[in-house]
Amino acid sequence: MEPTAHSQQEASTPSSTETAEDLAFKLNAAVRDSNKEDVLRLLEEGADVNSKAESGWTPLQSAVQANDEDLVQLLLDKGACPHTRKDNGGTAFTEAAIAGNVNILKLLLDRGLNINDHDDNGFTAFMEAAWYGNEEALKFLFSKGANVNLRRAVSEEKANLHKGGVTALMDACREGYFSVVKTLVQEMGADVNIRDNKDRNALIHALKKGCAKEKYESAVSIAHFLLDCGVDVKSKDECGKTALILAVEMRSPDLVKTLLEKGEIDIDDADEEGNTALMVAVEKNDCDIAKLLCEKGARTDVGNLIAVANRNRAHNMARLLHQHNARFVPETLKDWEPNSKRWRDQLKKLYAIYRPMIGKLKTFQYIKQRIHNTSQGGIYLGLHGGTEVAVRISRSTEGDKEKRFFEQCGSCECLLKLFQFEKAKGYMYLCFPLWEKNLEEHLQEPEDQMYYKDALKMIFQAVRELHSLGFAHQDLHPSNFFIDLGGKIYLADFDNKRKLIEDKKELVNSDLEALRRLVLYVLTGGRKPLQQVSTEDLAADSPDYHEALDLVSSLVSHDERGLEGLSKHPYFWSKQTRFRFLKSIWNKIKDLQNRKTVFQAPNPTKSFPYPRWTKKIDKDVLNIMENPRKGVPFKYSNDVTDLLRLIRNLDEHPDTRITAKIEDHAEYFLKLFPALTIYVYNRLRQNPNYSHFADIQDPSP
Structure with missing residues (x-):
């Protein structure tokens, strides 16, 4: 029995129980089948034009992949979003470049897409067009502003594994599209010497697949073209193989000859396994190439060349090698252990x-x-x-x-x-x-932390020494400070950014400001990037907190002491040196009125930080000091000079009761009054008559 028109209509009508997921599945299937009628019907029935199928494919992306211009236009008219990404970050635009359809590319570009947008693997539409050899698409994208020399952008994790950094030219070279390569270089100005994150240039990419029979001819043609364009022949692949070694692996005597005639390549260079070009030729039993190499002076005294030829039953090769003085010389290496742990x-x-x-x-x-x-x-x-x-x-x-x-x-x-x-x-x-690591790397390893004060002493000395040679560094980044096995820090300038000072104080000041950031970076253990760290990141409960604040403030204010003076700053003093300094001041400034004048701060914001110090100190300690066993009773006031007097008397008139109470005097007072040292130091330093008392020549304990 034939179905009626009514029954046919019922069959094509979706069940009321169909879910949005069911509709999305059917819509994507209809798009992939280029079934325009079903697409229209499903959209009318409520299917989401931006729904996603497996791996995040949208109907628009599927239509682009199917190279169906009419369907692409239809979906865009129905509200399809051209910016939507698949699970790998790809868009309809990158798919259009793969398809090579210029009309679709133009259609999508008119919808406001970024021409250099890339997916999660760093592929732009321009790179996809190069990878698939779509020359017309490539020319269109270039005419619209695509960056021809853009390197494949990848995540930091992938970059650390040396992935990414590949250009469209490298892609075209690798896939063997000679015409595309010529267009990229001659018409678009592609740089033949850019290197990817594995340090390979376009020549290496061209030769990597040259061993495959179907890629041989194009690889040779591309290599000759790149050589004519001045490509660097010293680039290596990820295994350390030079262009010459790769050409030998391809068994291309013509290319080997051209490379040797360049005169820039080291004929005896070897890969990570120690194999030279001649060793590879002998292993492959390629007499023609081996003869070329031998006649150009390739060494025959490395590797077991004769043994390899004999193993291959290659009598002609063995004869050739003997003619060029090859001998069987077994190599025995003694056991050796490096000093370096890192390397x-x-x-x-x-x-x-x-x-x-x-x-x-x-x-x-x-x-x-x-x-x-x-x-x-x-x-x-x-x-x-x-x-x-x-x-x-x-x-x-x-x-x-x-x-x-x-x-x-x-x-x-x-x-x-x-x-x-x-x-x-x-x-x-x-x-x-040889160093073990740089300062930036070291601070990221909390199990192996150095003493920050010692590190900063060496850093200050390094900058001071460079200034004494007449140079400002201009790049005081933690990656430019290297640490050896013994923990010694050295400053280097491998980027050649240093400048002659020649009375240009602004260059020195620039270094001091950079040193301030570096001090904060070190004191905070490198937890934040150098440019983001601030005084707010310092640990307020650190015993050096107040000294550290003053030190960074002095650096940014271009303090007149300079690095020579700031290298003797109280931050670098030991606990015992700080306490000895505080004990000595009362005796050094003889007159009471002078003491009060010296320590009275003219600026209220910098007043004595402990105006009620007698309430902070242990009551028993204060009582013993005010009522000595063998002395005249004395009532201490909250003045800073009286606090210094108490510290001095504690030292000159020791009492076992106090020692039993507070044990280590220095530990007690510095912890109780952590800002006292820097306050006294700065009050002395700012007084012309007594500033010399603040100059501690030997701050070491």
């Missing part, structure tokens, strides 16, 4: 692998051996004559300037010193004593 594993790896020596220096310029980043390049681990070092690599001209500066630091205790240097092939290798 132990990397140093042992460096010690064990083959690396071409640079004078007495063995180093490996690649990401897993890098220990510090600077605007001038990375700092790498090294072994100089067997000594563990940190290595700065720069062009010879810049390196000579840096060498002269660091040599000036040789007589300074808290400035990083030059240990040794090497020169080779137009580069300078500056070697420094």
